[in-house]
Amino acid sequence: MQTFDQGKYKERMIRDMISLLEIPSVIDNAQEGAPFGREVQNALEKALEISKDLGFRTFMDPEGYYGYAEIGEGEGLFGILGHLDVVPGGDPEQWTTPAFQPDIREGKIYGRGTQDDKGPMIAAMYGAKQLMDQGHKFSKRVRFIFGTDEETLWRGIEKYMKKEEVPDFGFTPDSVFPMIHGEKGLLQLYLRGEGSMDFEISGGSSFNALADQAWIELKKDSGGDDQSRVKSLEGVYASLKKENHQVKMEDNRLTLYGKSAHSAKPEGGLNAVNLLAKHLKDTEFKNPALNFIEEKLGLSQYGEKLFGKLDDVSGPITINAGQISIDAKGSEIAMDIRIPVTVEKSLVEEKIKEAVKEYGLSIREHDFLEAIYLPKDHPLIQSLGEIYSKVTGEEATPLTSGGATYARAMPNCVAFGSVLPGRDKTEHQPNEHIILEDFMTVTTIYLNAIEKLTSGEG
Numbered sequence: 299m300q301t302f303d304q305g306k307y308k309e310r311m312i313r314d315m316i317s318l319l320e321i322p323s324v325i326d327n328a329q330e331g332a333p334f335g336r337e338v339q340n341a342l343e344k345a346l347e348i349s350k351d352l353g354f355r356t357f358m359d360p361e362g363y364y365g366y367a368e369i370g371e372g373e374g375l376f377g378i379l380g381h382l383d384v385v386p387g388g389d390p391e392q393w394t395t396p397a398f399q400p401d402i403r404e405g406k407i408y409g410r411g412t413q414d415d416k417g418p419m420i421a422a423m424y425g426a427k428q429l430m431d432q433g434h435k436f437s438k439r440v441r442f443i444f445g446t447d448e449e450t451l452w453r454g455i456e457k458y459m460k461k462e463e464v465p466d467f468g469f470t471p472d473s474v475f476p477m478i479h480g481e482k483g484l485l486q487l488y489l490r491g492e493g494s495m496d497f498e499i500s501g502g503s504s505f506n507a508l509a510d511q512a513w514i515e516l517k518k519d520s521g522g523d524d525q526s527r528v529k530s531l532e533g534v535y536a537s538l539k540k541e542n543h544q545v546k547m548e549d550n551r552l553t554l555y556g557k558s559a560h561s562a563k564p565e566g567g568l569n570a571v572n573l574l575a576k577h578l579k580d581t582e583f584k585n586p587a588l589n590f591i592e593e594k595l596g597l598s599q600y601g602e603k604l605f606g607k608l609d610d611v612s613g614p615i616t617i618n619a620g621q622i623s624i625d626a627k628g629s630e631i632a633m634d635i636r637i638p639v640t641v642e643k644s645l646v647e648e649k650i651k652e653a654v655k656e657y658g659l660s661i662r663e664h665d666f667l668e669a670i671y672l673p674k675d676h677p678l679i680q681s682l683g684e685i686y687s688k689v690t691g692e693e694a695t696p697l698t699s700g701g702a703t704y705a706r707a708m709p710n711c712v713a714f715g716s717v718l719p720g721r722d723k724t725e726h727q728p729n730e731h732i733i734l735e736d737f738m739t740v741t742t743i744y745l746n747a748i749e750k751l752t753s754g755e756g
Contacts, residue, residue: 299688300428300749302742307424311741312407312734314348315420319400319409324386325450331362334383334447334454341382345419345444352427354442363457366443369426370436376751377441377465379455379704379711380419380472381448384411385726386503388510388558392728406731414725415448417732418471418716418740425745429752436752441465445704448472449504451665455707465711467678467751470704471744473713474723476686476694479679480612481713482562483637484667484702485646491586491659493628496527499588501571502621505634505664506702507726508599509620510558512570514583516550517626530581537577558727561618561634562700564599571622572597586657587629591619594653601635605649610638612669612698615646632664636700639669670706671698682714685747689739692719714747716740 318341326335342365346356349367358365387397387410395401400409411417419442426440443465446454469477486505501512514534516527528550535552538545544555554574559567575591594603601608601617608615621632637646643666654661672679674696683694703713716732717723718739724730 300742300745302425302738302745303428304738307428308738311420311424315407315417316400317348318344318382318416318420319411320398322387322398323383323411325383325447333362338383338446341416342444342446345382348420349423349442352423353430359457359461361457362446363454364443364445366441366458366462367423368439368441369430370439370752372436372438374438375441375463375465376438377443377468377708377711378419378422379443379445379468379470379707380415380422381445381704382416383445383447383449384414384416385449385507388503388728389555392510392555394729397730402734405734407734407737408729408731410730412730412732413717413723414730415472417737419444421716421737421741422471422744422748425741426748428745429749434749434752437754438466438752440748440752448704449506452667452707455704459707464708467710468708469682469712469714469747471714471716472703473699473701473715474697474717475690475715475719475743477679477682477696477715478699478701478703478705478713479674479676479696480639480671480698481669481702481706482612482639482698482700483641483643483669484665485635485637485643486664486666487633487635487650488662488664489587489590489631489633489654489659490662491629491657493626494585494624495626497583497624499574499622499624501574502619502632504726505620505632506561506618507620508559508561508564508567508569508618509556509571509622510728511553511555512574512622513551513553514574514578518550527582530583534577534581543573560701560723560726561599561616561620562636562702563723564616564618567599569597569599569619571619585624585629586659587622587624587631590654590657590659591622591631595619604653605646608638608641610640612639613700614638615641616700637669639671639698667702667706672710672712678710678712681750682712682747685750686743689743689746690718715743
């Protein structure tokens with residue numbers, strides 16, 4: 299077993315990672331040569347620049363949808379898939395330092411993308427770099443594939459799979475260790491309905507994160523009793539304060555703060571959209587979208603009121619109202635659902651269609667990804683588990699997840715790391731970070747995994 303050479307590579311690796319973290323690669327409007335916005339394209343160009351400096355062969359899709367870096371020779375192809383786009387930073391007040399100004403303190407690196415997924419891709423790349431410098435004889439090619447819209451619709455990786463060589467097997471460093479051998483189905487929907495002339499509501503920033511804030515603002519001179527509505531909103535404010543929630547009132551706007559978490563693992567999070575809907579229930583601020591959230595979702599993320607108990611080896615169903623908007627034009631809820639691997643999509647759809655009828659809401663599918671599952675005795679699972687155990691001394695028990703990673707993009711692929719057991723998953727949250735000591739361990743794991751899987755043993 300090898301150990302990552304920190305003396306030789308650590309300083310350079312951290313510098314390269316920071317150069318990626320500084321790019322606010324949140325999806326934006328398309329531009330020529332930048333289908334997901336200029337900053338995402340900047341991140342892709344920077345990743346390929348880093349790869350070239352490391353001595354890898356590089357390629358960028360002429361349309362800007364993806365890029366890849368490659369080392370080794372041979373007919374076989376081993377893929378390491380990661381993404382360079384990130385979710386928005388969210389509320390700046392929730393961050394100790396700005397989301398896109400990486401900061402090293404107390405043995406950690408803070409910044410959006412440290413865990414998801416820029417940091418882990420850098421770790422894997424430097425593991426391969428050390429092997430290359432040692433003269434390792436790669437029995438097959440290793441290709442680092444950089445996706446560009448993983449947090450939204452996966453159009454970048456889909457373009458890659460249509461236009462390029464598909465790896466024989468691989469992993470994505472975009473989850474937790476030891477590894478994920480099953481991922482739930484992912485269904486994302488828009489629910490749309492009537493709006494309001496009396497108030498506007500907005501909350502959340504993405505499908506796949508619990509909303510960390512939501513606000514309601516009164517519209518003056520809308521034909522109603524302004525004084526009565528202000529008094530009613532003040533009552534909501536008082537009720538939230540009494541329950542010790544973080545809330546502020548400025549002029550005619552009430553802003554409520556929750557706690558973000560990934561929609562696939564909502565434990566410990568608090569969706570501000572759901573909480574706001576609950577506290578508006580018995581007020582004059584009526585709207586069918588709010589009623590649906592309060593009556594059919596409540597404060598739970600597990601859909602018991604909609605589905606009853608849906609659970610299997612991959613865990614329970616989760617449902618997240620990640621975004622809401624209500625104004626004079628209409629209402630819209632962006633909903634993210636993670637479906638257990640043995641549950642049919644059609645069952646979930648039928649339950650939701652039946653539930654929204656009484657609220658006059660329409661449904662439009664935004665995205666769907668099938669569940670995946672590799673048995674525990676699959677050779678890839680066995681090989682990765684062996685490496686993990688050798689490096690950490692811990693048992694490598696395969697896990698299942700509600701997360702949607704690039705492992706779904708191709709056959710014989712799993713999520714492998716990068717968060718070690720017992721560590722906080724801070725992706726999509728304020729103060730996203732990695733622990734530097736862990737980062738060195740993770741790089742050692744990837745180094746040994748790449749060595750094993752490219753030496754004719756894996």
